[in-house]
Amino acid sequence: MDKQIGRIVAGIGGNYDVLLEDGTEVRLKARGLFRKQKLTPLLGDIVTVSGDGYFDSILDRKNESIRPAAANIDQMLVVFAARYPDPHFKLLDRFLIECDSRKIPCLIVFNKADLLSEEQKRRLMLVLKAYEEAGYPVELISTVDEEQALKAREILLPRLLGRLTIFAGPSGVGKSSLINTLIGAGQETGELSEKIARGKNTTRHARLLPLIAEGEVPGLIGDTPGFSSFYMQQLSQEDLAKAYPEFRPYLGLCRFTNCRHMREEDCAVRGAAREGKISPVRYRNYLELSGDLNQGRKS
Ligand SMILES: Nc1nc2c(ncn2[C@@H]2O[C@H](COP(=O)(O)OP(=O)(O)O)[C@@H](O)[C@H]2O)c(=O)[nH]1
Ligand SMILES: [Mg+2]
Ligand SMILES: [Zn+2]
Incomplete structure (x- = not known):
């Protein structure tokens, strides 16, 4: 087999499932030299494969996220609910800033639009317009019925095909839905955290899932269980202000x-x-995040 390029789509106890360019998947091991280099293969890593059951090298990463640990992310799809749970805009800003500093573009999706009255929808759209003007694409959607x-699906598919997208957002907002x-109902969404099935002692592993549409380059999707807070990391007041493009x-x-x-x-x-x-x-989020920053608080 000639040298091929592939992408790590799952890591299972020292083995890695690698999706090759021809669409086939192979289960490979990492070479010992990665451990010597203290290089941990990540989901999304692009590797070279020569066919002896190992992958040889990990190509330079264009970016890296911590939670979940993944590399070469084309975009984060940040999901919040229009209601239940109510949107938490400060948390949204915090997430956008974190991604910004990691060079990961964000697409914002507000789900559960069905739970809003026309008046509530109008008011939400007004807030969302600010995010759009700050340069983030925003969609208001619902998955409540077919x-x-x-x-x-029609709105999001063109943005997801041919790319690696990680879904992030608080739990309960509808990411898995x-x-x-x-990708089609009934499929295991494979959240990017290890879950121990109670009693059975089996571990469910993180997996990037293929998003396929006829005649199009497939996309890859990673689900995550949901975040609730972040630590403000090494961000100066100046950087915080700069992280607001409209400032x-x-x-x-x-x-x-x-x-x-x-x-x-x-x-x-x-x-x-x-x-x-x-x-x-x-602006209010900025003020609150500034306060958190100055007091070393979690936000
Ligand atoms: N009303 C409404 N409920 C939704 C919608 N999408 C998901 N849900 C519900 O919200 C709850 C959480 O959904 P889930 O996909 O598990 O959220 P996750 O924690 O972000 O993965 C479930 O009870 C879903 O049925 C929606 O568009 N409208
Ligand atoms: Mg979920
Ligand atoms: Zn000023």
């Missing part, structure tokens, strides 16, 4: 060069927020 699910909608036009314009854009006089960012040029929701 008709809505089909619509959600959405993945079922996309950037105002950042050099404050009276004080070390302005934190909180209560300072003649702050261009606060001024823009007051005039409605910056979304009040986003």
